[in-house]
Amino acid sequence: MPFLLLKEVPRYECLQAASSRVPGADPTICELFLNILHTGDVVSRSEGEFLARHGLNQARLIVLVLLDSAENGSFRSSELAERAKVSRATITGLLDTMEKAGLIARAPDPHDRRASNVKITAKGGVLLRKVQPLLMEWSQGILSALSSPERKQLVKLLHKTQQAFAAAQPFGRNGSHAIPS
Amino acid sequence: MPFLLLKEVPRYECLQAASSRVPGADPTICELFLNILHTGDVVSRSEGEFLARHGLNQARLIVLVLLDSAENGSFRSSELAERAKVSRATITGLLDTMEKAGLIARAPDPHDRRASNVKITAKGGVLLRKVQPLLMEWSQGILSALSSPERKQLVKLLHKTQQAFAAAQPFGRNGSHAIPS
């Protein structure tokens, strides 16, 4: 049963084969570990390909969603970095690209001349409102392959996994709690 | 109650909140989708931090494992790229870095002057044999938080998820079903 994975995914298959040579390794845990990574990989790549068809990627989508949900219409770039889970330096480059693409705009803060306020543009809003329903539709078309109880069970186990890792690395950069239901 | 957590997991929380505003969205599917991504994220970052303590990352580890398992002791760089699921251009840069670090070595192929053969160095082998058991130990320490039936069930559901995505995108770049020429 597990060997189905072996032929299809050289990357994870080779890691699994390698781990089986490590004495004391529990193959079921190893298999789980690699499958979590592989599934995340598969889903993330798929989503990336989907978003790329609309000129987006995960990072840009998150920035758009965050800005769209901003109560006062804008965020500091440092605030965006924190919420999007990237460094401040990274958000600078990301915003550069998105500004060039016309999706966001930066305006100097009138009260603090060090800061600038970032807001979503009309173009960015239009794109977001086009892509979001498509993304929902796409993901639901795929994940409806799992039954409702299966989905519920999977979420439960994923939460437990997240908690296990959070407990093991309590000093990680981000608090990293489970997504609330 | 969920709103307390809003501040703590901005990235995936904001996506979930945003999706709940899309008409026709199934919140349970959306939650599953985001939890798969989030779990992969958490595990991948954790592993990355673990490997970084030994001067490695996922890509370098895979290259070392692949080279270590090479039957004739070496691989073409193109073969490595395919097996590690990265482009040929990417493997060039990766090998450059690893060659500088003394983990791998490139030698010209005597039969095809276009090609070079990549092999793991003694230093690379030592590092691999040091890190692999530590990685096993580390991952098992964390994932033993799930019971054996839970792990089994989770693997089963992850397989089903992988299959759902594979079925939806049968023409992915790295089909892993190489077409024999």
Place this chain on the structure above:
DNA sequence: CCGATATAATCAGCCGCCTTATTATTTGTT
């Protein structure tokens, strides 16, 4: 008021990933 410190954003430089050329070299056809 002024100097020390803290903060916002960016820059510099590295890595890894991509796609699209480019350069050698082989192979295949005529």
Place this chain on the structure above:
DNA sequence: AACAAATAATAAGGCGGCTGATTATATCGG
């Protein structure tokens, strides 16, 4: 033999991630 096509590896250039340094501006203590 010669030329076209395929192939191996790399280079070029962009994006996005990081850390650490830098610049400008606020703020706080004396």
